[in-house]
Amino acid sequence: MDSLEMKPEEIEAQSFRIIDCEAGQHGWSEPEWQIVRRAIHTSADFEYAVSMVLSDGVVEKAIAALKSGAGIVTDTTMALSGISKARLAPFGCRVSCHVADPDVAALAAKEGITRSIAAMRKAVATPDNRIFVIGNAPTALFELLRLMKLGQAQPALIIGLPVGFVGAEESKNALAGGGHEAPFITNIGRKGGSNVAAAVLNALAILAARE
Numbered sequence: 001m002d003s004l005e006m007k008p009e010e011i012e013a014q015s016f017r018i019i020d021c022e023a024g025q026h027g028w029s030e031p032e033w034q035i036v037r038r039a040i041h042t043s044a045d046f047e048y049a050v051s052m053v054l055s056d057g058v059v060e061k062a063i064a065a066l067k068s069g070a071g072i073v074t075d076t077t078m079a080l081s082g083i084s085k086a087r088l089a090p091f092g093c094r095v096s097c098h099v100a101d102p103d104v105a106a107l108a109a110k111e112g113i114t115r116s117i118a119a120m121r122k123a124v125a126t127p128d129n130r131i132f133v134i135g136n137a138p139t140a141l142f143e144l145l146r147l148m149k150l151g152q153a154q155p156a157l158i159i160g161l162p163v164g165f166v167g168a169e170e171s172k173n174a175l176a177g178g179g180h181e182a183p184f185i186t187n188i189g190r191k192g193g194s195n196v197a198a199a200v201l202n203a204l205a206i207l208a209a210r211e
Helices: 007-024 030-043 060-068 075-082 085-091 102-111 114-126 138-149 168-176 194-211
Strands: 051-056 071-074 095-097 129-134 155-158 184-187
Touching: 007 030, 007 102, 030 051, 030 060, 030 194, 060 102, 060 129, 060 155, 060 194, 071 114, 071 194, 075 095, 075 194, 085 194, 095 194, 102 114, 114 129, 114 138, 129 138, 129 194, 138 155, 155 168, 155 194, 168 184
Parallel strands: 071 095, 071 129, 129 155, 155 184
Antiparallel strands: 051 184
């Protein structure tokens, strides 16, 4: 069938078949592969098959957090837009991004910090915000880790996939390096992005809906 004649769900299914075939043996469990495969699907980058890092039991813990209606915070409006609100609706999860809030901009200017840092400080002030989806700003991830050490944040899930050449790899290494109890999904290296972070959250929402 010509791809121009295929329905969106048919294109997605065919894409997944191609990914499964080209990826071959990968070593991920079936639920984990659903997450990694969506990262590959979103980016067309098979490196995620080997670079992703998932903490022990993260899939089960993430599903539990979603089904409890945990608030979700993103570091960019792009990630906010990429997350499927329809898939989250049955769980009552609220999704927010504070980086463009006027009070965040004012705090950043006053303190001489990035808006991503200021936005993260605002986000953790709301106890219901327990899922953090970071796909762009390493400073947001570094700040979240700092706030966790201070006992000011206790995430139920961190999706940490910032992209770039300055701080991105280092922030993800800090997340994966431990020293905290938060369940996390990340990757090793410079690659990442808001689209990939949103895709990971969407994959988890799909898994949650199946249970």
